Amino acid sequence: MTAGGLLAGCNTDQVSLATNAKANQPVPPKLIAAMAEKDMDLQSPILVRLFKQEAELEIWKQTRSGQFALLKTYPICRWSGDLGPKVREGDRQAPEGFYSINPSQMNPQSAYYLSFNTGYPNAFDKALGRTGSQLMVHGDCSSRGCYAMTDEQIAEIYSLGRESFFGGQKAFQLQAYPFKMTPVNMARHRNNPNMPFWRMIKEGYDHFEVTRQEPKVDFCEKKYVFNAAKPADAKRDPVFDASAKCPAYVIPEDIVAAVRGKQAKDEAEYAKLVAKGTPVARMNTGIDGGMNKVFAAKIPEGSTGLSEGAEGSTLQMLAMAKAPGTIPSHVNPPKPNLDAVASAPAPQEEPVAAVPASTRIASAQPAEKSPEKSGEKSGGFFSNLGRKMGMGSSDTTATTPPPQATASVAPAATTTTPTTAASRLKAAVSRFVPGHDKKDAAKPAEPAKPDTRLAQTRPALKPSVSDGAGEATQIMGAAPVISSNSFDSRFSAVK
Numbered sequence: 487m488t489a490g491g492l493l494a495g496c497n498t499d500q501v502s503l504a505t506n507a508k509a510n511q512p513v514p515p516k517l518i519a520a521m522a523e524k525d526m527d528l529q530s531p532i533l534v535r536l537f538k539q540e541a542e543l544e545i546w547k548q549t550r551s552g553q554f555a556l557l558k559t560y561p562i563c564r565w566s567g568d569l570g571p572k573v574r575e576g577d578r579q580a581p582e583g584f585y586s587i588n589p590s591q592m593n594p595q596s597a598y599y600l601s602f603n604t605g606y607p608n609a610f611d612k613a614l615g616r617t618g619s620q621l622m623v624h625g626d627c628s629s630r631g632c633y634a635m636t637d638e639q640i641a642e643i644y645s646l647g648r649e650s651f652f653g654g655q656k657a658f659q660l661q662a663y664p665f666k667m668t669p670v671n672m673a674r675h676r677n678n679p680n681m682p683f684w685r686m687i688k689e690g691y692d693h694f695e696v697t698r699q700e701p702k703v704d705f706c707e708k709k710y711v712f713n714a715a716k717p718a719d720a721k722r723d724p725v726f727d728a729s730a731k732c733p734a735y736v737i738p739e740d741i742v743a744a745v746r747g748k749q750a751k752d753e754a755e756y757a758k759l760v761a762k763g764t765p766v767a768r769m770n771t772g773i774d775g776g777m778n779k780v781f782a783a784k785i786p787e788g789s790t791g792l793s794e795g796a797e798g799s800t801l802q803m804l805a806m807a808k809a810p811g812t813i814p815s816h817v818n819p820p821k822p823n824l825d826a827v828a829s830a831p832a833p834q835e836e837p838v839a840a841v842p843a844s845t846r847i848a849s850a851q852p853a854e855k856s857p858e859k860s861g862e863k864s865g866g867f868f869s870n871l872g873r874k875m876g877m878g879s880s881d882t883t884a885t886t887p888p889p890q891a892t893a894s895v896a897p898a899a900t901t902t903t904p905t906t907a908a909s910r911l912k913a914a915v916s917r918f919v920p921g922h923d924k925k926d927a928a929k930p931a932e933p934a935k936p937d938t939r940l941a942q943t944r945p946a947l948k949p950s951v952s953d954g955a956g957e958a959t960q961i962m963g964a965a966p967v968i969s970s971n972s973f974d975s976r977f978s979a980v981k
Contacts, residue, residue: 507947509594513645514952520557525549529653532557532646533700534587536623536633538565538580539665541778541793543623543633545646553698558952560643561778561810562793563627564634564817568775569664569792570680572606575617578631578774581606581662582683584690584703584710588657592647599625599637599948600644604660609705613728623660627817629775633662636811638948659700667691669755674767676760686710689745692752696744706732713737773820782819784809791820810951 513528521528526547533546533554541562546554567579581604591603601624607616622632625640635643650658664680665671667688675681690712693701704711705728714735716723724733776793 506594508600508641509592509644509648511641511645511947511950513649514642514950516950516952517558517642517646521547524555524557525551526555526557527653529649531653531655531700532650532658533694534623534643534658534660536562536660536662537666538569538582538663538776539671539792539794541565541776541790543635543643545643547646554694554700555698557646560635560639560951561780562633563636563639563781563811563813564629564775564777565793566629566631566775568773569675569678571616571683572611572618572621572631573616575619577618579618580629580631580633580775581611581618581621582664583608583610583662583687584701585660585662586657586703587647587660589651592644592651593622594644596622596624598622598628598634598640600640601625602644602647604633604662609728610708610710613705613708627781627811627814636809636813636948636951638811638951641948642950642952659703661687661690661694663687663691669752669759670764672752673756673759673764677766692745692748693741696748697741706730711735713741776820780807780809781813781817783807784813785817785819788819789821793820812948 518528524547526549530548530550531554532548535544535546536542537544543560543562545557545560547557549555565580567577570579571583572579572581583606585605585608587602587605591605593601593603601622604621604623606618606621611618618631623635623640623643624632625635625637627634627636647658664684665675667684672681672684672688675684678684686709690701690703690710693712701712702714704714704724704726706726707730708728711726711732714724714726715738717734717736720734724735726733770792773791776791777788778793779790782788782790782793
């Protein structure tokens with residue numbers, strides 16, 4: 487038994503799937519019933535899509551017709567960073583782009599209940615000199631460059647991936663986007679410097695939307711290429727290199743026609759939205775990521791940060807709704823950087839010119855590596871299976887930040903004054919600290935209380951979110967009941 491095995495909460499370095507209860511949980515009966523209704527087999531291939539702004543993770547599954555259909559949408563408990571791709575180690579950004587998840591990236595020994603490695607950086611990221619490692623989708627609802635779910639959610643997602651591998655899928659595709667690539671969202675973010683990159687990955691988004699097939703992904707000339715095939719007169723398939731010149735290739739004509747039709751429709755709608763002055767999305771400087779409204783509603787002074795929920799559902803409305811899994815005590819909702827907001831220039835009120843639809847990407851310089859790493863260890867059945875299949879291994883460490891201390895701040899009474907840094911600061915506080923806009927004076931923060939909770943070991947299994955887990959346990963007006971089943975307490979128990 488090694489120290490790494492202890493930290494991962496496992497008995498040996500070579501834990502098999504059969505003896506790992508967390509990784510071997512069955513797919514919930516309700517989800518199996520949903521598959522039957524949608525003409526899906528339990529072990530058919532899956533595909534995952536992630537959206538930061540909406541804070542949603544979608545599981546798509548192949549039907550018996552051969553096309554993919556949406557099986558289930560999971561609200562994301564926490565993601566970190568800003569809208570935009572990850573560039574360097576330690577920037578706290580969750581990655582965006584197309585990634586492939588093979589069995590060796592599945593981590594049943596995760597310190598965050600269960601996890602799988604996104605595979606960042608891919609060949610495109612490396613060609614631009616982007617750095618980073620251990621970017622995961624995991625449980626524990628704590629993120630530092632990852633996509634974090636509740637333990638109950640990741641148990642269900644993990645089981646779907648496991649069954650697809652048992653059914654013969656060699657790897658499933660993960661598509662990570664800043665938002666759903668609709669004309670409205672593209673118009674709202676048209677002034678964002680990441681727009682050229684977003685237009686490039688929207689090409690893959692469109693390929694999937696019109697075909698409902700997993701797009702084949704290649705890289706050349708530091709750009710993505712989707713569904714490339716060899717020309718009719720070629721004797722062998724084209725060889726792609728992310729940093730080299732693109733080889734001769736073609737895209738099937740039926741796909742080209744369908745994608746062009748969709749893009750023409752999207753561009754026409756986009757042009758109308760820009761012409762009528764659709765406001766540009768506010769740059770929320772200093773906010774670290776976001777969380778779905780379902781979770782923000784359960785946390786005192788919770789904020790969704792950079793995430794946006796569906797229309798017509800407020801945090802107050804969701805306060806008594808079901809939570810899809812257990813929210814640990816250490817969860818910290820996104821908070822604004824008030825100093826950055828105060829020093830930022832006043833936002834422009836008039837529409838900003840649209841960014842041209844270019845796919846040319848500036849090369850990012852490699853950055854120094856950050857020491858932010860922990861000792862989580864990968865291994866077990868899927869890692870061994872991946873190595874036997876010749877897929878290699880993957881570093882599967884996830885890290886978590888300490889809880890952030892926040893102070894409650896209240897602005898002075900609203901007056902009609904010229905726009906200043908102070909007035910913008912007041913507006914930011916009123917927006918992100920609900921209820922304080924009605925107070926007249928700042929309220930001092932209460933002194934932090936020492937953590938007197940007893941350390942305890944996390945239970946091996948979590949109830950399924952598809953079978954009614956996550957019922958609301960808080961009565962209106964009552965104090966919230968906080969679970970002590972956090973990573974900090976588990977780590978203390980191990981020590």
